[in-house]
Amino acid sequence: MRTISHFIAGAAVEGASGRFGDVFNPNTGEVQARVPFATDVELDVAVQAAARAQVEWAATNPQRRARVMFEFKRLIERDMNVLAEILSSEHGKVIADSKGDVQRGLEVIEFACGIPHVLKGEYTEGAGPGIDVYSMRQPLGVVAGITPFNFPAMIPMWMFGIAIAVGNSFILKPSEKDPTVPVKLAELMMEAGAPAGVLNVVHGDKNAVDAILTHPLIRAVSFVGSSDIAHYVYQTGTANGKRVQAMGGAKNHGIVLPDADMDQVVKDLSGAAFGSAGERCMALPVVVPVGQKTADDLRERVVAEIASLKVGISTDPDAHYGPVVSSQHRAKIADYIRIGQEEGAELVVDGRDFSLQGYEKGFFIGPSLFDGVKKDMKTYQEEIFGPVLQIVRAESFEEALALPSAHQYGNGAAIFTRNGRAAREFAARVNVGMVGINVPIPVPVAYHTFGGWKRSAFGDTNQHGVEGVKFYTKVKTVTARWPEGEVGDSSFVIPTMK
Numbered sequence: 443m444r445t446i447s448h449f450i451a452g453a454a455v456e457g458a459s460g461r462f463g464d465v466f467n468p469n470t471g472e473v474q475a476r477v478p479f480a481t482d483v484e485l486d487v488a489v490q491a492a493a494r495a496q497v498e499w500a501a502t503n504p505q506r507r508a509r510v511m512f513e514f515k516r517l518i519e520r521d522m523n524v525l526a527e528i529l530s531s532e533h534g535k536v537i538a539d540s541k542g543d544v545q546r547g548l549e550v551i552e553f554a555c556g557i558p559h560v561l562k563g564e565y566t567e568g569a570g571p572g573i574d575v576y577s578m579r580q581p582l583g584v585v586a587g588i589t590p591f592n593f594p595a596m597i598p599m600w601m602f603g604i605a606i607a608v609g610n611s612f613i614l615k616p617s618e619k620d621p622t623v624p625v626k627l628a629e630l631m632m633e634a635g636a637p638a639g640v641l642n643v644v645h646g647d648k649n650a651v652d653a654i655l656t657h658p659l660i661r662a663v664s665f666v667g668s669s670d671i672a673h674y675v676y677q678t679g680t681a682n683g684k685r686v687q688a689m690g691g692a693k694n695h696g697i698v699l700p701d702a703d704m705d706q707v708v709k710d711l712s713g714a715a716f717g718s719a720g721e722r723c724m725a726l727p728v729v730v731p732v733g734q735k736t737a738d739d740l741r742e743r744v745v746a747e748i749a750s751l752k753v754g755i756s757t758d759p760d761a762h763y764g765p766v767v768s769s770q771h772r773a774k775i776a777d778y779i780r781i782g783q784e785e786g787a788e789l790v791v792d793g794r795d796f797s798l799q800g801y802e803k804g805f806f807i808g809p810s811l812f813d814g815v816k817k818d819m820k821t822y823q824e825e826i827f828g829p830v831l832q833i834v835r836a837e838s839f840e841e842a843l844a845l846p847s848a849h850q851y852g853n854g855a856a857i858f859t860r861n862g863r864a865a866r867e868f869a870a871r872v873n874v875g876m877v878g879i880n881v882p883i884p885v886p887v888a889y890h891t892f893g894g895w896k897r898s899a900f901g902d903t904n905q906h907g908v909e910g911v912k913f914y915t916k917v918k919t920v921t922a923r924w925p926e927g928e929v930g931d932s933s934f935v936i937p938t939m940k
């Protein structure tokens with residue numbers, strides 16, 4: 443059996459803890475590799491290596507650091523097919539979707555290629571007599587990222603792409619469910635010219651996460667995962683004096699007004715609810731049609747659309763989506779479907795009995811559709827993270843707007859309409875962090891920033907874009923005076939500008 447290694451100080455390092463996790467192939471249900479779980483000592487070795495590398499790396503001028511990013515981008519494009527195949531084999535998403543995962547991360551690397559421009563500070567000439575003031579952004583030192591299983595390429599690149607470009611060194615603790623691509627990314631970063639120790643990958647479970655959250659040399663921690671763990675990471679990391687951003691779960695709503703282009707809505711919904719087996723934090727698992735006629739029409743079309751979906755192995759080019767990540771996750775989704783029925787929602791399409799011929803042990807689950815879902819139901823309030831679409835009927839725009847606004851999660855929401863005024867009103871008033879107008883999955887482009895509200899994110903800064911640069915740097919402001927002539931008298935009063 444293949445054993446995955448940590449990647450520390452530019453070299454593969456075998457795990458010494460004796461504790462391992464299984465890495466499955468979700469298509470077949472077989473264990474394909476094992477991944478070591480790091481001890482505190484192994485984490486410390488990586489942090490010390492990162493701290494040594496960071497000094498030289500921070501002293502490298504920004505343009506040279508950007509050149510490493512340009513080369514890293516070229517290498518990823520070179521290896522795109524291989525990366526996507528590995529990613530699909532551990533995650534279960536179809537190859538085209540895996541390429542999208544890599545590509546969306548690559549777009550953050552493209553942003554990082556422009557780091558010399560973004561890092562330029564501010565300057566005020568003549569802030570007082572002979573006085574100039576300027577500010578600069580300096581790296582924090584060693585920083586860390588803890589990432590979820592569902593985007594094993596994109597989310598690590600959101601984090602380390604910017605952190606490294608601004609002059610930090612990085613410890614990545616990827617998901618133990620699909621850890622191979624993150625290691626490949628670290629190898630490529632070195633091949634691109636980053637010194638050994640600038641990007642390290644340490645695998646593990648809660649133990650490794652706790653070691654990161656309490657290590658005195660780690661200055662900042664970026665986390666993406668489920669909300670309870672995000673909250674724990676935020677509280678523990680900040681209590682240990684670290685800067686922390688922790689993105690959590692989601693339950694995104696799509697509001698459908700009666701004037702929407704229904705053909706387009708159904709296509710968009712289908713991709714956003716069932717694509718990647720619903721394992722996306724920006725999936726649209728809740729649709730809110732406004733008015734009974736809209737709801738009936740939508741339901742009929744969605745049922746027909748579901749019948750046309752093909753669930754298949756991740757290498758099947760015709761499959762719309764593949765298996766979910768684990769048998770436990772499959773069981774959890776099936777359990778939510780059972781609870782939804784018990785709560786009184788109408789199960790219009792039941793995907794639980796789906797089985798793929800020849801792959802009976804794979805973690806497949808068919809698409810499911812609920813109608814008549816109410817806001818007090820557990821299955822509405824919680825994140826299912828599977829191919830399950832819930833219809834929540836609303837009578838008015840105000841009632842529809844109130845649903846995502848009051849929900850515990852606030853990652854994203856979308857509205858489908860031809861009415862510009864209604865769309866504008868929705869975008870302005872809805873209580874979530876990212877909004878789509880006739881866009882089902884409004885993941886912002888790399889040079890904007892990604893982040894939800896409420897229990898979808900803890901901390902003040904978003905991922906990537908300028909907010910990412912702020913998160914991984916600290917500001918230093920210099921007030922400089924170059925006086926002419928005699929030395930002046932001492933002043934014991936705080937200086938003010940007259």
Ligand code: NAD
Pocket residue numbers: 588589590591592593615616617618646647648651652666667668669671672689690691692722723825827853894898
């Ligand atoms: P998860 O919370 O189980 O795991 C995330 C990370 O935390 C992993 O690296 C894991 O090893 C670690 N971890 C697991 N248990 C831990 C514990 N008890 N203590 C400390 N660390 C622990 O999440 P997941 O299942 O890998 O990913 C799916 C979740 O991530 C969903 O809730 C999804 O909505 C969310 N997500 C959010 C965003 C976002 O940007 N808001 C993006 C992607 C995924």
